[in-house]
Amino acid sequence: AQTVTQSQPEMSVQEAETVTLSCTYDTSESDYYLFWYKQPPSRQMILVIRQEAYKQQNATENRFSVNFQKAAKSFSLKISDSQLGDAAMYFCAYRRGMYSGGGADGLTFGKGTHLIIQP
């Protein structure tokens, strides 16, 4: 079974600075996807960014980018120019791809990192 580990229960960063959240995963599959979700106090799960394992190029969405190291099974999230609205819980998640027999069988989540933005 796959596992996702987030080793930082809480991170703090000054507004406008850059912060990196760590995530490692364990899988024997070759086809899979990785995601970062944001959960603000409203409880809503919001997709921040996703990475397809087949793609070597790191995904980027505006101020959010990932460092995907497939051999090391590492998937960190970098937030540049941190803003107060970035304060939230961040979850790393894994999903098997269709070619690995997955897709419908849901996401495996890490335990989350609580990100605090200092004004």
Next chain:
Amino acid sequence: NAGVTQTPKFQVLKTGQSMTLQCAQDMNHEYMSWYRQDPGMGLRLIHYSVGAGITDQGEVPNGYNVSRSTTEDFPLRLLSAAPSQTSVYFCASSRRGRNTEAFFGQGTRLTVV
């Protein structure tokens, strides 16, 4: 454009009571799933469905039943609530295919006393 709708948003149950958490999606997604979120635990998969009439167990299925009679609805049933089922419950749906995104409902906070 409702997306995934969960009802109720909050619920308090007494031990031994039964109830159904409702989940409906209007995006014609094939896949639906239920998760529970406990403090310090992230989200864990309870049950999932690949389409109407087909369901399967996730990581933590004990104490929960599901059925899926239509594409749109995927209710989660607690037959005899226990304090250990106090949690926040999320329903999600996604389209079948590669690189598809899971859409989540707003969650149901359930307290069993």
